[in-house]
Amino acid sequence: MKRTLLALALTLVGAFAAVAQQSNPLPSWSDGPSKRAIISFVEAVTKPGSTDFVPPAERIATFDNDGCLWVEQPIYTQAFFIVDRMKALAPSRPEWKSNTLFSAVIEKGLAGLSGVSEHDLAELVAATHGGMTPADFRALVSDWLATARHPRFNRPFTELVYQPMLEILDYLRANGFKTYIVSGGGVEFVRAYAERVYGIPPEQVIGSRAKVAFETKDGRATLTRQGSIEFIDDKAGKAIAIEHIIGRRPLAAFGNSDGDLEMLQWTTQAGGRRLGMIVHHTDDVREYAYDRESSVGRLARALDQAPKEGWTIVDMKSEWNVVFK
């Protein structure tokens, strides 16, 4: 009886999945090469009996976040957060006045960030992101996201997510994929909104990490974010983190910059049917147009290697019927 019920249930779930799959799954995509590449890939790896068939448990897809799932211009969203945190904390940190970098950011805002080195950025993150529990940090980010607005679009950052990419996330999940974010941004920063906005739970968010200390205070265990960065999840770090944390080679990877090059290589060079996809920002009317010369989200080496590697380049301007959610 149990087995019969289960078999019936699974058959119906399968039937539902098949129906869902057949209806137009990617309405915001024009009928161009990228949409065809995605659908062809998904059909190949999910069709039972196909030589490319992959069991559901092994269907892993990884997505860069900044510039791949949401807007990253004129600068990463987390940089806006840093500026606002610096300003909010400045009155209680008089010692920051004697720090050239910090006072530039406090006085000039984003302009104070232009041309800062990676080392400077790490210092800013350390000064503003530490000294609290991961849960408190996530709550802080969540509160900030509720009111902060993008300077050009005057909308909350969480509305500046790409509708066509949300549809890919949904389409892959409807076909048994587990979708991961693999971001250069802070893991707790992304977790603050990933579940609500992308449907991606905390355990499927991989990102850069602050050092965290465990302490027992009055017999209570606490974790406290420290003022230093332990791991930068970018470039080779993305492939390494995927192996450490997921322990499977992805079937599909989505990126938009040279920071995603190693993740794309690691994914598509694994043998078997794979999908590598690069969102090319070509639409300065609806969003932004940038690649080789951009200081944020530079795309040069990955663009050069794409043809040889068989990666699909998404032309945002012609292939996305809508950009934002």
Next chain:
Amino acid sequence: MKRTLLALALTLVGAFAAVAQQSNPLPSWSDGPSKRAIISFVEAVTKPGSTDFVPPAERIATFDNDGCLWVEQPIYTQAFFIVDRMKALAPSRPEWKSNTLFSAVIEKGLAGLSGVSEHDLAELVAATHGGMTPADFRALVSDWLATARHPRFNRPFTELVYQPMLEILDYLRANGFKTYIVSGGGVEFVRAYAERVYGIPPEQVIGSRAKVAFETKDGRATLTRQGSIEFIDDKAGKAIAIEHIIGRRPLAAFGNSDGDLEMLQWTTQAGGRRLGMIVHHTDDVREYAYDRESSVGRLARALDQAPKEGWTIVDMKSEWNVVFK
């Protein structure tokens, strides 16, 4: 139509789950305090409308591996692997002869490991576990597990897993829990058999980690395990890794030694209904009896703190009807 099919399917899946749940879920457990504690906990957090109800997505349970899911005496299984690797590699590494530690292990086997420091152990791991891809390492472990046998029980190590704990894994998963291993052992070592033996997929295995390097050779991306340990997933490291990788505080944690103390604290001090459980090895006839004085799996501080923290102590001798699978 789609919605109707889905609703029907989900109802049937729910009915099946309910049937599975009602039949005796933990047959290898005596009707003692531990079994009652587990069932009471699971019923409380899964019953819709209960004040302790937790949505399925947040149902995370973490398990130590050595001594909690499989045997860890007379020494960790990974130590047997190290000894066999040293012996296998020795002919091609003549320089090892001049290393006192290495030659002791090669000549005396496990006896050569007695009393070695953590630093020594790290050196042994570095010498035997590096210089290959994570996938090749996993294959090596898998091949070794297929033939290696436990010296006392003369059975493969993968058969020396605890049947009562397998039943807890199944019972939790049938009730919507995601089950994780959080082990002091190497993450790739555990992944080599966790899916087949425990039903735990690679992305739900957290463990100690070798440093891994990304390289491009002839245009091909490769990951290579280095001869150094990057992270030891023990004690406070377990709580930190849970936050980094899962990003949710577990509802239930299972351990057996002081290495699990911080994971148990982090889990059960979170507020709301939680379960902390310690497997106490009290059966030297069917398995082993050890706690405060053992060099492997020492259990002293966690045992002392258990009453105050409300952790359940499993008395293996009286509560487990069978020990091994």
